[in-house]
Amino acid sequence: MQHVSPIREPLVTGGKTYHDITEDVCRQVEAKPNPRWAAAFAVSLVGLGIFFYSVYRTLWFGIGEWGLNKTVGWAWDITNFVWWVGIGHAGTLISAVLLLFRQKWRSSINRAAEAMTIFAVICAAMFPVLHMGRPWLAYWVLPLPNTFGSLWVNFNSPLLWDVFAISTYFSVSLVFWYIGLIPDFATIRDRATGPIARRAYALLSMNWTGSAKSWSRYETVSLILAGVATPLVLSVHTIVSMDFATSVIPGWHTTIFPPYFVAGAIFSGFAMVLTLMIITRKVFKLEDYITLEHVESMNKVIITTGSIVGVAYTTEFFIAWYSGVEYEQYAFINRAFGPYWWAYWSMMTCNVITPQLFWFRKIRRSLTATFIISIFVNIGMWFERFVIIVTSLHRDYLPSSWAMFSPTIIDIGIYVGTFGLFFTLFFLFVKFFPVVNMAEVKAILKSSSEVPHGHHTPANSMHGTHGTTTDTKSKTHHNE
Amino acid sequence: MNKKFVLGIYDDEDVLLTAIENIRAAGTKIHEVFSPYPIHGIDDVLGIKRSRLPIVAFFCGLFGTSFALWMQIWMLGFDWPMIIGGKPHIALPSFIPVTFELTVLCAAFGMVITFFIVSKLKPTLRVNMFDKRSTDDKFVMAIEVKEGVTNMAALNDLLRSNGAIEVNEKEVVK
Numbered sequence: 259m260q261h262v263s264p265i266r267e268p269l270v271t272g273g274k275t276y277h278d279i280t281e282d283v284c285r286q287v288e289a290k291p292n293p294r295w296a297a298a299f300a301v302s303l304v305g306l307g308i309f310f311y312s313v314y315r316t317l318w319f320g321i322g323e324w325g326l327n328k329t330v331g332w333a334w335d336i337t338n339f340v341w342w343v344g345i346g347h348a349g350t351l352i353s354a355v356l357l358l359f360r361q362k363w364r365s366s367i368n369r370a371a372e373a374m375t376i377f378a379v380i381c382a383a384m385f386p387v388l389h390m391g392r393p394w395l396a397y398w399v400l401p402l403p404n405t406f407g408s409l410w411v412n413f414n415s416p417l418l419w420d421v422f423a424i425s426t427y428f429s430v431s432l433v434f435w436y437i438g439l440i441p442d443f444a445t446i447r448d449r450a451t452g453p454i455a456r457r458a459y460a461l462l463s464m465n466w467t468g469s470a471k472s473w474s475r476y477e478t479v480s481l482i483l484a485g486v487a488t489p490l491v492l493s494v495h496t497i498v499s500m501d502f503a504t505s506v507i508p509g510w511h512t513t514i515f516p517p518y519f520v521a522g523a524i525f526s527g528f529a530m531v532l533t534l535m536i537i538t539r540k541v542f543k544l545e546d547y548i549t550l551e552h553v554e555s556m557n558k559v560i561i562t563t564g565s566i567v568g569v570a571y572t573t574e575f576f577i578a579w580y581s582g583v584e585y586e587q588y589a590f591i592n593r594a595f596g597p598y599w600w601a602y603w604s605m606m607t608c609n610v611i612t613p614q615l616f617w618f619r620k621i622r623r624s625l626t627a628t629f630i631i632s633i634f635v636n637i638g639m640w641f642e643r644f645v646i647i648v649t650s651l652h653r654d655y656l657p658s659s660w661a662m663f664s665p666t667i668i669d670i671g672i673y674v675g676t677f678g679l680f681f682t683l684f685f686l687f688v689k690f691f692p693v694v695n696m697a698e699v700k701a702i703l704k705s706s707s708e709v710p711h712g713h714h715t716p717a718n719s720m721h722g723t724h725g726t727t728t729d730t731k732s733k734t735h736h737n738e
Numbered sequence: 739m740n741k742k743f744v745l746g747i748y749d750d751e752d753v754l755l756t757a758i759e760n761i762r763a764a765g766t767k768i769h770e771v772f773s774p775y776p777i778h779g780i781d782d783v784l785g786i787k788r789s790r791l792p793i794v795a796f797f798c799g800l801f802g803t804s805f806a807l808w809m810q811i812w813m814l815g816f817d818w819p820m821i822i823g824g825k826p827h828i829a830l831p832s833f834i835p836v837t838f839e840l841t842v843l844c845a846a847f848g849m850v851i852t853f854f855i856v857s858k859l860k861p862t863l864r865v866n867m868f869d870k871r872s873t874d875d876k877f878v879m880a881i882e883v884k885e886g887v888t889n890m891a892a893l894n895d896l897l898r899s900n901g902a903i904e905v906n907e908k909e910v911v912k
Binding site: 275276277280401409410411412413414415416418419422423426429430433434437440441444445447448449457460461462463464465466467468469470471472473474475476477478479482483486487489490493497500696697698700701704 | 751770771772773774775776777778780781784786789791792795799809810813814817818820822823825829832833835836838839840842843845846847849850853854856857858859860861862863865866867868870871872873874875
């Protein structure tokens with residue numbers, strides 16, 4: 259008696275067995291590189307080359323290589339930083355928040371989403387570090403007694419909060435990701451034929467045997483990590499928004515920033531997960547694990563957060579008018595109709611209008627449409643950060659110092675280069691690591707999949723992916 | 739000393755759970771059960787106690803909170819007091835973000851390190867698996883054989899009658 263829900267679609271299609279999951283996921287790890295993978299990897303290596311060249315120019319000749327000026331002292335660097343950090347949030351959201359909410363559909367996408375988080379945070383961190391001008395002194399942001407006396411870092415500064423927030427976020431995400439990988443590394447280790455693979459995965463799998471006791475602890479650890487990572491998701495982007503909100507620049511000094519930034523982060527993060535997963539499922543033939551149901555669920559998150567972002571834009575405008583502060587009013591009129599009007603309206607089109615198309619079920623379930631809209635959202639969210647930063651800075655209280663910003667080739671090079679960095683890491687991940695969390699997909703297989711072939715046993719449909727269901731007694735027993 | 743185990747191999751979690759109940763009810767001690775994924779309800783059937791890792795996480799988190807508060811208050815309030823933006827030396831609201839982050843960091847790392855230690859997880863090349871298929875699609879139940887005490891034929895029957903698809907023996911060099 260397989261449980262078939264009249265409402266929910268199966269999360270794993272194709273009538274898979276446990277062994278099929280192992281085979282399907284391990285295939286690309288064990289096989290020779292796919293030619294399409296190799297071609298894409300080569301392109302990302304070119305991007306990485308651009309990154310290194312631009313960083314070399316920045317370090318050798320200084321920040322003057324960037325388009326910053328006295329008025330616009332922050333532009334592409336902080337735009338890209340906030341954008342990349344935001345992209346990272348979907349990974350933690352999928353792995354932590356959806357775990358707490360017992361959402362089983364997270365199981366097939368959480369691994370890749372978490373990898374995306376980690377790589378996106380690495381890309382993000384490049385920008386503030388390079389903006390320091392002397393990255394070799396980056397350790398000065400840590401509370402270490404320095405050589406000039408016992409002078410300490412300024413704990414009142416949001417930029418220092420960022421240091422703590424981003425590094426905590428990065429390390430906790432990395433640990434969360436790794437804990438989830440251990441059982442799957444063990445699976446690859448036990449299948450490995452080559453001596454190098456066997457040794458490498460043996461080291462990575464940390465002596466994992468899959469005993470009931472370890473699994474019990476593993477689940478406790480995952481749940482607690484999810485519990486602490488959930489507020490972390492909110493805190494990181496809240497703190498990033500405080501970089502702006504605690505200042506007195508018109509257009510920045512607003513209390514709406516923390517929730518507005520968090521919604522935007524989830525919005526862009528889910529868009530990036532979709533962009534990546536639509537390609538990955540195709541290239542690695544994982545259509546049975548990352549189904550249209552998954553795509554649709556993510557699209558629902560996109561329409562929700564996209565609408566929140568839309569409301570935030572309107573609220574900002576309304577409050578600027580309602581506050582009666584002429585500087586604030588000017589900042590917003592200047593955003594929409596000033597010299598950077600094109601950035602503002604690109605943001606509005608991509609972020610507010612395009613995701614509304616997901617109200618139509620047909621579009622929500624169309625891979626092509628989803629892919630295109632996800633790219634639009636990514637572009638829109640980049641413009642959002644650009645609009646907030648550059649339009650607010652370029653004209654503030656003192657008209658004599660008004661200036662325009664335009665990026666140099668090095669600005670563009672570093673931004674494009676971080677894509678090279680991101681995709682190089684992502685492609686290495688998809689080649690050498692299991693892209694889908696095998697253990698977790700196996701755990702939901704009986705309750706949430708199409709009837710597996712050769713499985714004749716009853717299933718208890720009420721299992722949660724995680725948690726302590728104690729309904730084993732009520733099970734229909736089926737013995738030979 | 740070498741230890742000998744009888745391994746019952748299962749291919750379904752529900753059959754396994756029933757088997758564990760019946761075998762334990764028959765008075766046989768189960769050494770360990772290996773599975774490719776966490777099975778819900780197995781803790782109760784096997785009699786595994788609830789993990790105390792949440793308590794570890796709580797106290798590590800508490801340490802993080804107190805350390806962060808002490809660090810900031812001492813550094814900016816006592817060791818090198820500076821007036822920044824007209825704020826008091828000990829400006830608690832602006833210490834909250836760093837305190838929160840260090841709480842999470844200490845709780846997460848403290849718990850994970852404890853997990854690695856108690857579960858004996860460490861990078862090693864020598865992995866002793868009872869049956870390698872238990873990381874793929876099989877569920878393995880290991881029962882220790884006591885020389886002269888265990889009735890092998892009866893044990894075999896017990897495992898088979900409870901749905902084991904294979905019964906194997908394995909010697910482990912300790």
